[in-house]
Amino acid sequence: MKTLVSVSAALLVSQSVIAEDIKIDGQLNEVQWHNATAYHDFFKVVPATLEVTQNKVQGLVFTTEEGIYIGFKNFQKEGDRKKQYNLQDGFMQADFNRFVIDFSGDGSGAYQFSATLGGGIQDAVLTPQLTTDFDWDGVWQSAFYEYPDYWTNEIFIPWQTVSFRPNRDEQDLASVGVSLQLYELAKNHIYGSQQQTTGKSDFYLNMPKVLAQIPTSQQWSFVPYITSEQNFIADDNNIDIGFDLIYKPDHHQKLSVAVNPDFGQVDSDELVVNYSTVETLTTDKRAFFTQDIGVLNVTAEQNTRLIHTRRIGAGSDDGTEQITPIDAAGRFVHQGEHWQFAGFAVHEDDLESDAGKEFYVGRARFRQDNWQSGLLVTQTERPWLAREAKTAAFDSQYQSETWSLQSALLFSDIKQGKVDYGTQEIDQQGYGLSANVKYQFNPNVSLAGDYLRLDDQFENNDLGYKQRNNWRVTELNYNHAVNYSDGFINQVKHSIDTSYQSTDNGLKLPALQAYTASFILDNGATASASLKYFTSGWDDLIGRGVGLYQSNSTLSSRLFYGSPYTGEFSWAASFQLDEEGIDGLAQQYAVDMTWMPHHNWSVKFNQFYRIGDGLVIGTDPDQVTQFDRKFYVSYLNAAGLITDNLELSFIFQWVILDAKTDSVYDISQNQLNKQVGIDNSFTDQRFTSQIKLRYKLGAYSDIYLVYNRGCASFDDDVGSHKWLRNLNTLWQERDQDQFTFKVRYLF
Numbered sequence: 001m002k003t004l005v006s007v008s009a010a011l012l013v014s015q016s017v018i019a020e021d022i023k024i025d026g027q028l029n030e031v032q033w034h035n036a037t038a039y040h041d042f043f044k045v046v047p048a049t050l051e052v053t054q055n056k057v058q059g060l061v062f063t064t065e066e067g068i069y070i071g072f073k074n075f076q077k078e079g080d081r082k083k084q085y086n087l088q089d090g091f092m093q094a095d096f097n098r099f100v101i102d103f104s105g106d107g108s109g110a111y112q113f114s115a116t117l118g119g120g121i122q123d124a125v126l127t128p129q130l131t132t133d134f135d136w137d138g139v140w141q142s143a144f145y146e147y148p149d150y151w152t153n154e155i156f157i158p159w160q161t162v163s164f165r166p167n168r169d170e171q172d173l174a175s176v177g178v179s180l181q182l183y184e185l186a187k188n189h190i191y192g193s194q195q196q197t198t199g200k201s202d203f204y205l206n207m208p209k210v211l212a213q214i215p216t217s218q219q220w221s222f223v224p225y226i227t228s229e230q231n232f233i234a235d236d237n238n239i240d241i242g243f244d245l246i247y248k249p250d251h252h253q254k255l256s257v258a259v260n261p262d263f264g265q266v267d268s269d270e271l272v273v274n275y276s277t278v279e280t281l282t283t284d285k286r287a288f289f290t291q292d293i294g295v296l297n298v299t300a301e302q303n304t305r306l307i308h309t310r311r312i313g314a315g316s317d318d319g320t321e322q323i324t325p326i327d328a329a330g331r332f333v334h335q336g337e338h339w340q341f342a343g344f345a346v347h348e349d350d351l352e353s354d355a356g357k358e359f360y361v362g363r364a365r366f367r368q369d370n371w372q373s374g375l376l377v378t379q380t381e382r383p384w385l386a387r388e389a390k391t392a393a394f395d396s397q398y399q400s401e402t403w404s405l406q407s408a409l410l411f412s413d414i415k416q417g418k419v420d421y422g423t424q425e426i427d428q429q430g431y432g433l434s435a436n437v438k439y440q441f442n443p444n445v446s447l448a449g450d451y452l453r454l455d456d457q458f459e460n461n462d463l464g465y466k467q468r469n470n471w472r473v474t475e476l477n478y479n480h481a482v483n484y485s486d487g488f489i490n491q492v493k494h495s496i497d498t499s500y501q502s503t504d505n506g507l508k509l510p511a512l513q514a515y516t517a518s519f520i521l522d523n524g525a526t527a528s529a530s531l532k533y534f535t536s537g538w539d540d541l542i543g544r545g546v547g548l549y550q551s552n553s554t555l556s557s558r559l560f561y562g563s564p565y566t567g568e569f570s571w572a573a574s575f576q577l578d579e580e581g582i583d584g585l586a587q588q589y590a591v592d593m594t595w596m597p598h599h600n601w602s603v604k605f606n607q608f609y610r611i612g613d614g615l616v617i618g619t620d621p622d623q624v625t626q627f628d629r630k631f632y633v634s635y636l637n638a639a640g641l642i643t644d645n646l647e648l649s650f651i652f653q654w655v656i657l658d659a660k661t662d663s664v665y666d667i668s669q670n671q672l673n674k675q676v677g678i679d680n681s682f683t684d685q686r687f688t689s690q691i692k693l694r695y696k697l698g699a700y701s702d703i704y705l706v707y708n709r710g711c712a713s714f715d716d717d718v719g720s721h722k723w724l725r726n727l728n729t730l731w732q733e734r735d736q737d738q739f740t741f742k743v744r745y746l747f
Contacts, residue, residue, distance in 0.1 A: 026145030026154045028060065028071045036062040036071065037210055039180055039193045046190035046197065047483040047491035047520060048443035056191045057097075057182040063212035067158035072097045074117075074182055075150045082185045082566050083146075083599045086120030087639050087649060089134050093565050093594065093602070094118045095185045097153045100126060100198065100207070102177030103164035103251075104335070107204030107399070108367050109294030110177065111162055115142040115153050118599050119641075125293045128372060128397055130198055130404075133297075135283050136290040138162065139699035139746075159214055163292055165252040165335040166214045174214045177207035185565050187490070188524050201404035201440045205370070214251065221246040223287075223700055225744035232737040244288065252335040254292070261288055261329050268690050268708060271655045273631070275617045277541040278467050284309045287700065292333045295342040296363050298376045298393045300408045300434035301452040302473060306378055306391045307361060308465035312346050317384040318355035325349040340365040340374075355384040359463055371398045380462040386417035387426075389462035404438040412459050430458030430469065444481040449474075455504045468541065471509075475499040491520040503540065510537040510551055524564035532556040538670075547622040547667030554579035570594045581626050582665070582672070584614015601640030608633040613662050622667045625680045627659035632723070647694045654727060657684040660718050679716075685723075686712040687730055700746040710736040 022030050039059030043050050060071035074081075076095060084094035096116040103111070107128065114122040121142060124134040140157040166174035180193040196203040224243040231238070242260030272280045281303055284290070289309040298306060316324045331344035342363045348356035358381040365374030373396040380389040395408040410432030418425045432455065438448040456470035481493040495516040501509040516530040533555055540548035556579065562572035576588035588610040595603045608631075615629040632655070639649035661681045665672040688710035695703040711730040 022069065022156070024141045024143045024154050024156050026143035026152050028073070028145075028152050028154055032062055032069070033060055033071055036060040036069070039208070042180075042182070042191040042193055043195045044189060045181075045192040045195065045443070046188070048197075048481060049483045049485070050195050050443060053191065056184070057180075059180040059193055061178055061180075061210055063176070063210065063214075065213060065215050067156055067161070068101065068176065068178075068210075068212065070099055070153075070155040070157070070178070070180070072153040072180070072182065073150055074152070076184070077149050078146070080186065081117060081151060083118045084116065084120070084596055084602065085118040085600045085641055086116060086602070087647060088120075088137070089122050090120065090639070092116050092120055092122060092183075093185070093570065093596070094120065095151075096120075096183050098181040098183060098190075099155070100177070100179040101157065102204065102207055103159075103162055103166075105167040105175035105177050105209055106367070107177075107207075107370065108165075108335075108340070108372070110204070110207075111136075111138065112198070113138075113140065113142075113155070113157070115144065115155060117144055117146075117151055117153075119144065125290075126198060127294050127297045127299065128204075128399075130201075130203060131297075131299060132198070133290075133293050135285050136293055137285075137287065137700075159251055160217070160219050160248065163248070163252060163254045163295075163333050163335060165337060166212075168214075169211075172213070173211040175209045176212050177204070178210055179203075179207050186524050187522070188520050188526065188565075189490075195443065200443065201399050201438055202401045204399065205401060216250055217248075218250065219246075219248045221248075222747040223744055224747075225742065227740065227742045229741075230739045232739070233735065254331075254333045256288070256291070256329075256331040258288055258329045259327075261326055268651070268688050268710075271633075271653045271686050271688055273655055273657050273684060273686070277618070279461075279465070281308070281465055282310050288329060288331070292331070292342060295333055295335065295340055295365070296344075296361065296376070298374070298395045298408055299397075299406055299436075300393070300395075300410065300432070301436060301450045301475075302467055304410070304432070304434060304452065304454070304460075304464070304466045306376055306393050306410070306460055306464040308463065311380075311461075311463050312357075312359055313348065316348075316351055316353075316355040317357065317382055318351070318353045320353065320355065321351065324351070324356055338366055338368060340367070350383075353384060357382050361463075370400060372396070378463050382462065384419075385423050386419050387423070387462070388415045389413075389459070391460045391462075391464060402440050404436075404440070406434075406436045408432075408434040410434065410454070410458065410460070412457075414459050414462075428457045428459070431455050432458050444483065446479050448477045451475075453504065470504045472502045472504055473499065474501075488522045489519055490522055491518075493518040501537070503538075507540065507548075508537045510534045510539065510553075524566060526560075526562040528558075528560045530558045532558075542616060542618045542624050547624075548670055549624075549665075549667050549672050550670070552582070556580075568596050578612070579614070580612060581614025581616040582663075584612055584616075584626060584662075586610060586612025586614055598640070601638070604635070604637040606633075606635040608635075615659060617659075619664070619680045623664065623675075624667065624672070625664045625678075626662045627681070628662045629660070630656070630658040632656045645696045647692075647696070649692045649694075650690070652687070652689045654687040655685070656723055656726075657682075658718050659683070681718040682714060682716050683718050684712075684714050685726055685730060686710070687727065688736070697745060700744065702742075702744055704740065704742040706740040706742070708736055708738050708740070709734050 058073040082094045094116040098114045100112050110126040112124045123138045125136045138161045142155045145152050168174045182191045227240045229238045244258045246256045248254045329346040333342045346359045350356045360379045363376045376393045378391045390413040392411045398405045412430040416426035433453045436450040440446045452473045454469040454471045458469045478496045497514040499511045501511040514532040518528040536553040539551045558576040560574040563570050572592045574590045578586045580586045590608045592606045610631040613628040615627040619625045634654045636652045664675045664678040691707045693705040711734040
């Protein structure tokens with residue numbers, strides 16, 4: 001179903017004059033809303049019965065020279081709706097409206113926004129491959145208002161919020177894609193203005209369109225910042241001052257320059273205990289890197305990326321700095337009718353040892369109707385290692401009413417010279433191939449397949465991310481949902497996954513086969529049951545890349561239940577029973593609880609506990625140890641509003657891993673040989689805490705007061721300390737103790 005709403009240029013001009021008086025207060029009482037384009041028919045898209053309704057929600061849209069206005073009337077009575085505030089991009093436990101805007105109107109990319117009954121917001125980038133990145137933060141306004149029989153949302157998004165190429169017709173009117181939704185919390189149902197969700201291959205093709213008069217406009221933005229950090233352990237204070245300067249000659253072009261840029265993240269990363277040889281992938285909320293993601297994005301399977309921006313500003317190559325200062329950075333974007341160009345360059349501080357790095361990225365992409373292809377190239381200079389790393393990707397995407405196809409050819413070229421401190425000479429070139437095909441039979445049935453091949457010389461970790469190289473992965477996924485109009489179950493979704501993995505030279509690796517049944521209950525609760533089977537295969541990574549051994553097949557089962565989100569208290573619990581390791585068995589318990597004493601405040605208390613005797617870690621080259629392990633994670637988060645613009649949040653996370661040696665094996669001639677008299681037992685305990693005050697001055701304008709405290713302890717004295725007593729010791733012997741004051745302001 002394709003919809004194009006025609007609006008005359010005269011009406012648009014008249015609206016732009018009046019719209020200057022619009023106040024974003026949620027009430028929708030200005031005269032412009034009476035003349036707005038109205039969306040009356042909404043379809044139930046979750047569960048995907050596609051039944052049409054006019055008594056759940058009504059959408060309103062109009063445009064001005066300044067931007068696009070969106071209004072919602074949600075017909076939920078008092079007592080039947082849930083009101084709750086969430087921090088920006090946090091979990092939304094309230095009724096909310098979600099809307100997707102394709103500013104170019106051609107499917108080259110879109111932006112997703114959400115606004116709750118309660119004032120919480122989320123925003124994200126939606127790529128042409130329909131992947132979602134929530135790290136992006138945009139400049140937009142929203143407000144809600146409550147009436148006895150319904151509640152409303154009022155939103156304004158300036159054209160200058162994003163970079164895009166207006167898709168103008170002969171009358172100089174631009175076509176803008178707009179998709180509107182209501183998420184009904186009490187039932188876990190979603191009602192949309194189109195019959196597709198963002199997970200469907202034809203989502204872009206069927207987005208309803210509005211016509212807008214978008215004037216040519218240039219814009220300057222200046223974002224200075226100052227950060228003062230007091231380190232109580234080192235007893236020193238560090239002050240940073242920098243700025244971002246952004247120039248947009250028009251909507252489709254942008255140049256950003258940063259001097260001593262604001263690359264610091266106020267929020268702490270979540271604690272991760274990872275003893276595998278696969279690196280944990282972390283996200284990046286730094287503003288410089290979250291802009292224009294859709295243009296620079298290249299999708300490859302298994303989270304393989306040529307650009308993983310957390311590499312930039314990370315630890316220095318000489319090991320002296322955990323965070324390397326950045327001197328300057330620049331980025332440009334040009335989005336033409338068919339061609340798009342983008343790139344950025346970053347120069348880290350050289351430091352005294354010349355251990356800083358330089359990063360360069362260039363991107364070109366051509367788009368025609370439902371197909372696009374592009375080239376991404378990167379170069380990383382690491383003088384301290386005498387290393388130069390280049391990568392490239394040639395990618396293509398195609399989408400139709402039923403088909404979605406993505407592919408990428410990958411290439412890497414690494415050159416490294418020999419230096420005095422031990423690096424070896426390297427001159428290697430590697431290759432890779434990624435492909436994904438999805439067929440949508442109907443809104444409830446889909447079949448997808450993906451393939452990834454990385455040869456043993458492919459290397460992209462200087463700027464990118466990969467789980468491993470020397471790898472071939474083939475996966476198939478089948479989803480089939482059955483919807484019910486009566487009874488206590490609204491939907492049952494069956495998911496079947498099968499895969500095959502090997503090294504690039506054909507050595508068979510363990511692979512996952514899985515079945516999951518997911519349920520949406522009529523009272524809004526959710527439940528699922530899954531069964532996973534890992535085939536036997538060679539494990540060539542556990543022995544630190546030196547040895548390999550034949551692992552046994554394993555079976556895993558999991559049960560999950562999530563209570564309805566309505567009310568003052570909600571909870572979710574899961575139980576998992578796994579065969580693991582060489583011959584071990586594990587049990588896993590998780591409970592997540594949320595208490596909402598007020599619509600502006602929430603307290604989350606999450607507990608995770610795993611016990612078993614099959615944790616396998618490579619402890620030396622050609623040696624693995626199987627541990628009898630207890631692993632506990634406790635997470636507490638309290639957050640809310642003190643005043644309309646003042647947020648307070650508190651986070652505390654505590655992680656304990658007690659690993660007692662069960663058995664030790666040497667790997668010899670691809671066989672496990674049990675050893676005696678070796679004890680590799682250890683205890684790993686960590687905690688992190690943060691108290692943050694944020695005063696919101698406006699878009700990209702904030703005052704932060706943040707206190708962080710944390711510690712990590714590693715020893716081999718397993719079981720000799722009480723956990724709570726040890727936590728008190730960690731609190732006193734902290735290795736992180738700092739206070740941060742930060743101000744940034746958008747001019």
